[in-house]
Amino acid sequence: MSKPTPISGFPEWTPAQRMIEQYVLDRIRGTFELYGFAPLETRAVEPLDQLLRKGETSKEVYLIRRLQADADGPTGDDALGLHFDLTVPFARYVLENAGKLQFPFRRYQIQKVWRGERPQEGRYREFLQADIDIVDRDTLAPHHEAEMPLVIGDALRSLPIPPVRIQVNNRKICEGFYRGIGLTDPEAALRAVDKLDKIGPERVAELLAQTAGASEAQAKAVLSLAEISAPDASFADAVRALGVSDPMLDEGVEELVRVVETAAAHSPGLCVADLRIARGLDYYTGTVYETQLIGYERFGSICSGGRYDNLASAGATRFPGVGISIGVTRLLGLLFGAGALSVSRDVPTCVLVAVTSEEQRAASNRVAEALRSRGVPTEVSPSAAKFGKQIRYAERRGIPYVWFPGVDGAADEVKDIRSGEQTPAAAGEWTPPRADLRPLVS
DSSP: OOOOOOOTTOOOOOHHHHHHHHHHHHHHHHHHHHTTOEEOOOOSEEEHHHHTSSSSOGGGOOEEOOTTOOTTSOOGGGOEEEOSSSHHHHHHHHHHHGGGOOSSEEEEEEEEEEOOSOOBTTBOSEEEEEEEEEEOSSOOOTHHHHHHHHHHHHHHHTSSSOOEEEEEEEHHHHHHHHHHTTOSOHHHHHHHHTTHHHHHHHHHHHHHHHHHOOOHHHHHHHHHHHTOEESSTTHHHHHHTTOOOOHHHHHHHHHHHHHHHHHHHHSTTSEEEETTOOOSOTTEEEEEEEEEETTOGGGOOSEEEEEESSSSEETTEEOOEEEEEEEHHHHHHHHHHTTOOOBSOSSSOOEEEOOSOGGGHHHHHHHHHHHHHTTOOEEEOSSOOOHHHHHHHHHHHTOOEEEEOOOTTOOOEEEETTTOOEEEOOTTTOOOOHHHHSOOBO
């Protein structure tokens, strides 16, 4: 078999990186549960017509086809696709299970998604997301929109990563403002503004004219709104100073003030109101979030989401919600690439039990079992080589301790191979220092 060629965009971490990923997931999961979110996992595939019903996503969806498909099997719009995010599958799950759920329903979901975009640093075709959503029946209280940044702030603060800044806006501000200045296609205007960081204000002004029918004065007003940014509620005065009036605009300003002030009370500096944040997907209707990793701003958001009112509905019943998603693979990929995350050893093992001879391997196995029963990660040496070779094996794997079973009635001894200190020990009593028990991520 020839050497395989890697497939771009489908990352495979090393064991050390995978341990870091598991550590990160455990911390994120723990924070989500502290806030009362329950775990959920949905299927990897959805009907294609469901995946494409909201937003501009058709170029990103991977289709699923059997190699030997049935002649009368599903085709066309009934075909299956891998989900490109977790929000659309979650909305479908809520509709299917509404009679079994207690509302407001709070769930977290940590799962892989697939997106057919051009791979680059921090962007992948297969990646892991960690989502939280709160969904209610018919109405969703706006205070839930203020809660999202608090959860994410606590989750990311628990990790050994650079600080983050959550940029928040409210789609009602944008849509109300655009209507107030006479634009008749606010959705097109939002999609144009969403490209501001990528193509700059001049090109956005051209897009506004081409796709939203904006005049030069209207495009200038749209860009003036997008320039407003503040770490506190003072952004509201800047919006009012533009002299545009609309009920939806006023409602959006009030809701965003609540988000910013709630975040400031919980964690000063966590949130900043940034009115250029639009989020391109059509289903967002209220607060929207994008999160910058300080020092890595050029790579864009590592955590985003927003309020949606119309994504899940059945007849006259709606299930409005608000959610936010951490791009776990994106975050880790950037930090791995910069060498900014490390783990103290490449294996979970804390103790290697030496084997004096193959005839005595059972004795070594008993020591390992006793240590494992007390929560000490332990493995037994693969061979009964000279003790020096067994110690070197532990060194190569980063295992800090080697256990030597006693022979002919002698006591067992454990050696810290970093310091060389070797002391008598009993497998039913000895415990390593807490810092050595598990690999440390930093």
